[in-house]
Amino acid sequence: MSSDVRFTDFKSDKQPTWCPGCGDFGTMNGMMKALANTGNDPDNTFVVAGIGCSGKIGTYMHSYALHGVHGRALPLAAGVKMANPDLEVMAAGGDGDGYSIGVGHFIHAVRRNVDMTYVVMDNRIYGLTKGQASPTSREDFETSTTPEGPKQPPVNPLALALSAGATFIAQSFSSDAMRHTEIVQEAIEHDGFGFVNVFSPCVTFNDVDTYDYFRDELVDVGETDHDPTDLESAQDVILDPDKEYQGVLYQNEQANAYGAEHGLTENMAEIPDGAPENATDLVREFY
Amino acid sequence: MPADFNWAVGGEAGDGIDSTGKIFAQALSRAGRHVFTSKDFASRIRGGYTAYKIRTSVDRVQSVVNRLDVLIALTPRTIEENRDELHDGSVIIYDGERTTMADAPIPDNVVGLDVPLKRLAEDAGGAIMRNVVALGAACAVTDFPIENLDSALEKRFGAKGQKLVDNNKEAARKGQAYVEENHDHEFDYDLETTDNDYVLLNGDEAIGMGAIAAGCRYYAGYPITPATDVMEYLKGRIEQYGGHVVQAEDELSAINMALGAARAGARAMTATSGPGIDLMAETFGLVATTETPLVITNVMRSGPSTGMPTKQEQGDLNAMLYGGHGEIPRFVLAPTTIDECFWKTVEAFNLAEKYQLPVYLTADLSLAVTEQTFEPDAFDMDEVEIGRGKLVDEEGLAEWQNEKGQFQPHAITDDGISPRAVPGTDEGAHMTTGLEHDELGRRTEDTDMRIKQVDKRDRKVETAEEREDWEPREFGESEADTLIVSWGSNEGAMVEAIDMLADDGIDVRFISVPYIFPRPDLSDAIDAAEDVFVVECNNNGQFADLLERDALARVDRINKYNGVRFTADELAERISGALTAAPEVSQ
Numbered sequence: 001m002s003s004d005v006r007f008t009d010f011k012s013d014k015q016p017t018w019c020p021g022c023g024d025f026g027t028m029n030g031m032m033k034a035l036a037n038t039g040n041d042p043d044n045t046f047v048v049a050g051i052g053c054s055g056k057i058g059t060y061m062h063s064y065a066l067h068g069v070h071g072r073a074l075p076l077a078a079g080v081k082m083a084n085p086d087l088e089v090m091a092a093g094g095d096g097d098g099y100s101i102g103v104g105h106f107i108h109a110v111r112r113n114v115d116m117t118y119v120v121m122d123n124r125i126y127g128l129t130k131g132q133a134s135p136t137s138r139e140d141f142e143t144s145t146t147p148e149g150p151k152q153p154p155v156n157p158l159a160l161a162l163s164a165g166a167t168f169i170a171q172s173f174s175s176d177a178m179r180h181t182e183i184v185q186e187a188i189e190h191d192g193f194g195f196v197n198v199f200s201p202c203v204t205f206n207d208v209d210t211y212d213y214f215r216d217e218l219v220d221v222g223e224t225d226h227d228p229t230d231l232e233s234a235q236d237v238i239l240d241p242d243k244e245y246q247g248v249l250y251q252n253e254q255a256n257a258y259g260a261e262h263g264l265t266e267n268m269a270e271i272p273d274g275a276p277e278n279a280t281d282l283v284r285e286f287y
Numbered sequence: 288m289p290a291d292f293n294w295a296v297g298g299e300a301g302d303g304i305d306s307t308g309k310i311f312a313q314a315l316s317r318a319g320r321h322v323f324t325s326k327d328f329a330s331r332i333r334g335g336y337t338a339y340k341i342r343t344s345v346d347r348v349q350s351v352v353n354r355l356d357v358l359i360a361l362t363p364r365t366i367e368e369n370r371d372e373l374h375d376g377s378v379i380i381y382d383g384e385r386t387t388m389a390d391a392p393i394p395d396n397v398v399g400l401d402v403p404l405k406r407l408a409e410d411a412g413g414a415i416m417r418n419v420v421a422l423g424a425a426c427a428v429t430d431f432p433i434e435n436l437d438s439a440l441e442k443r444f445g446a447k448g449q450k451l452v453d454n455n456k457e458a459a460r461k462g463q464a465y466v467e468e469n470h471d472h473e474f475d476y477d478l479e480t481t482d483n484d485y486v487l488l489n490g491d492e493a494i495g496m497g498a499i500a501a502g503c504r505y506y507a508g509y510p511i512t513p514a515t516d517v518m519e520y521l522k523g524r525i526e527q528y529g530g531h532v533v534q535a536e537d538e539l540s541a542i543n544m545a546l547g548a549a550r551a552g553a554r555a556m557t558a559t560s561g562p563g564i565d566l567m568a569e570t571f572g573l574v575a576t577t578e579t580p581l582v583i584t585n586v587m588r589s590g591p592s593t594g595m596p597t598k599q600e601q602g603d604l605n606a607m608l609y610g611g612h613g614e615i616p617r618f619v620l621a622p623t624t625i626d627e628c629f630w631k632t633v634e635a636f637n638l639a640e641k642y643q644l645p646v647y648l649t650a651d652l653s654l655a656v657t658e659q660t661f662e663p664d665a666f667d668m669d670e671v672e673i674g675r676g677k678l679v680d681e682e683g684l685a686e687w688q689n690e691k692g693q694f695q696p697h698a699i700t701d702d703g704i705s706p707r708a709v710p711g712t713d714e715g716a717h718m719t720t721g722l723e724h725d726e727l728g729r730r731t732e733d734t735d736m737r738i739k740q741v742d743k744r745d746r747k748v749e750t751a752e753e754r755e756d757w758e759p760r761e762f763g764e765s766e767a768d769t770l771i772v773s774w775g776s777n778e779g780a781m782v783e784a785i786d787m788l789a790d791d792g793i794d795v796r797f798i799s800v801p802y803i804f805p806r807p808d809l810s811d812a813i814d815a816a817e818d819v820f821v822v823e824c825n826n827n828g829q830f831a832d833l834l835e836r837d838a839l840a841r842v843d844r845i846n847k848y849n850g851v852r853f854t855a856d857e858l859a860e861r862i863s864g865a866l867t868a869a870p871e872v873s874q
Contacts, residue, residue, distance in 0.1 A: 012718075013691070014729060042716040048547070058718050059729055064710035066550055067720035067730075068543065069573050075507075075540035079547025079555070080710070082531055083505050087551065087710050105543075108536040266529045269552025269709050271502035275671035276528045282496045283666045286486035287317070 007036040010045070012062040018053060023200030023211075026174030027121050028057050030198075031090065034184035035063075040088045048077040050093030050102065053128045054121040054200070057092050071102030074109035074118065078258075081116050083268040085259050088188070089116040096126050099135040099155045106157070110164040113192045115257040119184060120157065121174070121200035124209045131205035141208060157197050158238040162250060167192040167257075169234070169250040173214045174200040179222075179246060186248055192257040199246075214244075221247035229253070290344060292478060293354050294425065295369065296418065297338035298361030300328065306443070307359070307418040308339025309658070311425065312487060313439035315343045316660050318432065319481030323348040323779070324658040325852070327368075328597050336364050345481055349624070349659070349779030350855040356476060357428055359421045361385075366392050373397050376475050380424050382417065398472055400424065402465050411458035419455050423462025431478040433463055485660035490628040490650045490776075493666075494584055495520030497632025498556055500671045503582070504530035505555040507544035509537055509563060512596045513652045514586040517558040538563040542570045542583070549579045552678075552709030554636050558584035561603050562593065568611045571645060573721040575615040577728075578697065578705065578744070580639035580646075580676075582632070587651040589850050598850030599652045601775050604829040607647040608804060614741075616748045618646045619803035623760060623778035626665040628654065631801060633671055638755070641676035642747045643707060649803075651824065653852040654776035679706045681713045693717070695726040699739050703746030752805050759807045760799040767794040769866065770816035772809065772842075774800045774830050777822050780855040787859035793866065806833070813838040820845050820862060824852065 010032035018024050035045060042063040049058035051070035058065035064087075068076050077091040098106050098120045109118065124141070126132040133146040136157070140149035161169050168190040172180040180198065187194030199214050226247070227233045234250035237243075259265070296307045308324065315322045320343045327338040340355075342348045355372040358365065359380045366379060373379070375396045381388050383401035393399035402424045404417035411420070419440070426433045440455045488496075495517050498506070506525060508518045522532045535541035541557045548555040559567065564585050574581050587603045589595035607619050618638055622631035628650055635648040679687065687695050687706040696717045698705045705726075708715030719728035725736050760778070763771075763785045773781055778799040788795055798812060813819050813834065819842040821831035826848040835842055845861055847853055 043713050044711055045716075046551070046710050047718075058720070063716050063718075064550075065716075065718035066547075066577065067718065067722065068546075069569055069721055072539060072543040072570060075535060075543035076547040076550075078533075079505070079507065079544035079549075080551045081547075082533065082544070083548035083551035083553040083555070084709075084711060104536060105540055108540065262531060263526075264531060267552075267711070268504035268530065268548065268554075269711075271504065271554065271673065273673050275500040275668035276502070279500050279528075279668040279671070282499060282524065283486060283663050283668070286488045286492070287484065287663075 005036050005039070005041045007033040010035055010042055010061050010063060012060055014059050016056065016060045018056070019204050021203040022053070023123060023174040023202070024054055024057065024121050026177055026180065027119065027198045027200045028060060030172070030174070030177060030180040030184050031092070031119060032061060033181045034188055035088065035090070037181070037185050038188045044086065045088045045090070046077070046080045048073045048080065048089070048091045050097035052094040052097050052126070054092060054094035055097065071097050071100070072105060073097065074102065074105045077116055078109060078112060078114045081114050082259065082264055085264055086267060090119065091116065092119045092121065095120060095122040095124060095134045095136045099157050103135070103155070103160070107160065107164045110161050110166045110193055110195065113167055113255060113258050115192055115259055117184065117187045117194040118196070120197050122157070122197050123200050123202035123206055125202045125206040127202045127205055138208060156238070158249060161195050162234060162238055166195060166250065167252040167255045168194040168248070169238070170194070170196045170248045171246050172196055172198045173218055173246055174198055175211055175215065176246070179220065183246070183248060190251065191253070192255060217244060219243050219245050221245050221249060290346070291342055291348060291352070292344065292356050292429065292476060293340070293342050293352060294357045295338055295340040295355055296359040296361070296421070297336065297365030297368065300335050300337045302337070302361050303418050304337045304339050307422065308341060310419070310436070310439045310443055311422055312341050312658055313442060314435040315341065315478070316485045316487040317438045318435040318478070319483040319485065320345055320478065321348050321485065322487060322658065322660045323351060325351040325653070326656050336362070336368055338365065338368065343478070345479060350783045352856050353854050357425055359418070359425065360388070360391065363387060363391055370394060378428050378474065380421050380428070400428065400466065400470060402462060404462070407461040407465060408458050411461055412454035416455055416458040419458040420462035423459030424466045426459070427463045427466035428474045429476040429478040430474070432480060433459060435480065484663060486663050486666070487658050487660050488625065489516070489656055489658045490625045490654040491516035491586065491656070492520050493625050493628035494558070494632050494648065494650065495524070496666065497629040498636070499525055499528055499530070500629070500668055501554065501633040501636040502673050503554045503556050503636060504528070505545065505548035505553045506530070506532045506557065507535050507541040507548070507555070508557050508559065509535050509541045511560045511563050513588055513655045514558040514560045514563070514584065516655065517584060517586070538566040539570065542567040542574070545581055546570060546574050546579055549581045550710070554580070554640070556582040556584060558586065560586050560588050561590045561606070564603060564606055564610065572611045572613060572615060574645045575617055576721055577719040578643040580643055582635045582639055582646050582648055585647055585649045586655045587649060595850045597652070599824055599852045600848065600850070601651050601824040602829070603649065604803060607649060616744055617644055618642070618751070618805065619649065620646060621649045621775045621801055621803050622654070623775060623799045623801050625654065625657065625659045626661050627801060629666055637672070637674045638751070640678070641674055641704070642751050643676065643704060644747060649775070651776050677704050677706050679708050681715070684708050684712065684715050689727070693727055696728045697724055697740060698726050699743050702750040703743045704750065748805060757802045757805050757807050759809070760801065762797040762799065764794040764796055767796040768817040769793065769795045770812055770819045771795050771797045771822060771862065772800065772819065772834060773822035774803060775823070777824065777853050780853045780858055781822060783855035784858040784862065787856060788863060791863055793863055795862065803830070808837065809834060810838040813842065818866060819843065820865065822853065822858065824848070
């Protein structure tokens, strides 16, 4: 890891095809800055992306990366980190990817607590398929597939994470560049599964959860007396029916990350030219 | 045919049938006898008929047969289930004091040996040891030195303390003594011992051991019968070699974790059975199109859907060959014996890395749960070779950078194989994607690049066909007019059937194929034969379809789809029957 890494080193020469004004630009910039600020470089970083507008991030960033199938970024990223603990691993995807098709993996990734960062670009809409309801869409949000709204409450990903035993839960807003970068940076530095739900507005298909909405409504827990290490305090902000928050909402620094819990320290890519030493012991067991 | 002895223990699930059978198999192996076992079990924890069958000889045995010399019957149903296999002089050991066995239906021509198993076990320290009492009784019937049973009991219970071992030895002796003192029948059986050292293992264990030997360091899986044994074998062992086993939340996750580990450069594997193969089909395409080396083990069971989870079938050939949308090369290996489960696993890892693609390694239930004895050097670790293909380091990757200095993980090459840089390699940072991609691994819809990438991936198959050995295994009379072809676990039964057929004056040539794709060209062999039969445990004849297509020749099929494996005598009978009757053979 070299100290002269700049955040632009994480930028590929491929121009994003996101709509002008898309929140994903700001989300990605913050991720790149946070990676550079934490002393990483593209050659020791692995980014796993899901499917959707957000999934394109692996193409626009420069690092080792895999753009996977819909909803499965988290187990894929966990496999990378377990096999080589020296890598900085970051998974990114959208609200549909993480909270609909991939919600099963989300719960288990939270419990597993692999030392990695998960950034969800939450725009509360399916953008790439041109505007259908997502699991975080509001109950009355009208779309082509839900003309009268989904008529079911949106998923609260923060609450899901908390109930699954999360060790780091944060929320940020792509347009608040400095805070967003700081928050992602804290998630990277967290020794465990660092989960950041990023409000990343869709300017084309969502006229409700807009930049103005988040700018006006979002409360920064950094400006309150919120204590992220206090579970009850975290419950209060995460389950608050009236307000939405940004910042680190919950952090448990006592829990061991998966790798420490299972003694994973070696880079599994390195193996001998033949059977390992003492492999004959395995045969002897069958006498 | 070897001078063999056939033994079984049967009862209800929960009766300890499996461990009883395993102990006796171990005792026979430690006595220097060859052993081949077969399990008949139900997909439930308690209740339902279950049995463990052993064939043993001083010569190599490769199949079970439909004949029983000694049967330990814990339930009346055990006798009903095996009645046809009992013959004049067969012995049934049972506990007449057990309520359900008081009026046990002992056939007239069979020797019924009433032994108070439970009472003697209680005398030795606990009713739970009644099966061991039965094993002691079996020693008396077969003139088998009980010290071998002691040795197996020590292996089985040693970790739980000497007291338990001693109680079990005592229980066995009570069973032996009871038979010697209370039954004056002269038995026909004499299980002689030899000084040979054998190892006893099943196919799942051989696959797990092969994986560790091959440098596999990462296993992610979701429990499913009959593949779970692979995960259970690896857990606790692979860690000693720097590896890790993770139980995923489902098969979708398992294959993605394994894919992630493989992208990080580890030799990685997942194992599952039919329903899991269906779920993995989604990510299978991603593995293949990102050209990631991965071994996917499929221990087949009866399908479709939940099917018969504890029964034999070779029904997933098409799912492995054609599963997943789109078209993408994959290799399919099907070891034909338990020792080959080990070697084909090693080969699967090498092929996966050399050709950068997913390799299906498939065993079927019979191969997976069958135990067989081998000389220990059948698993000579010094013979294991590791080939990692075009893995490049920082220096090596320089020649694979484009004019902008970007590494090209999907570079178009003559042999179709691109360079591979694992994460952490300086200057190697690159992406790849399930979208069609260019040489940099970035999305493309360029029609020329699409063709180039598809052709490149297909070229890997041509390269592999040229460079690797895809020879089948051959048995019997090479000049015979009758050709038998099979794949997977049918080999052992068929090899023994050859001798039975020869006794009836029928010569056959038998080709056993461990490579499904790529596979050997059998056209000449099929052309040269007058009659061709393809033996497989399924209804449609999926492998026969492939061979017909390859050879454009008509083959007759020998199929079986009732959930039971082929046995040697059955095969011999059906082949000889088919040769004398109509050419159309189907059950």
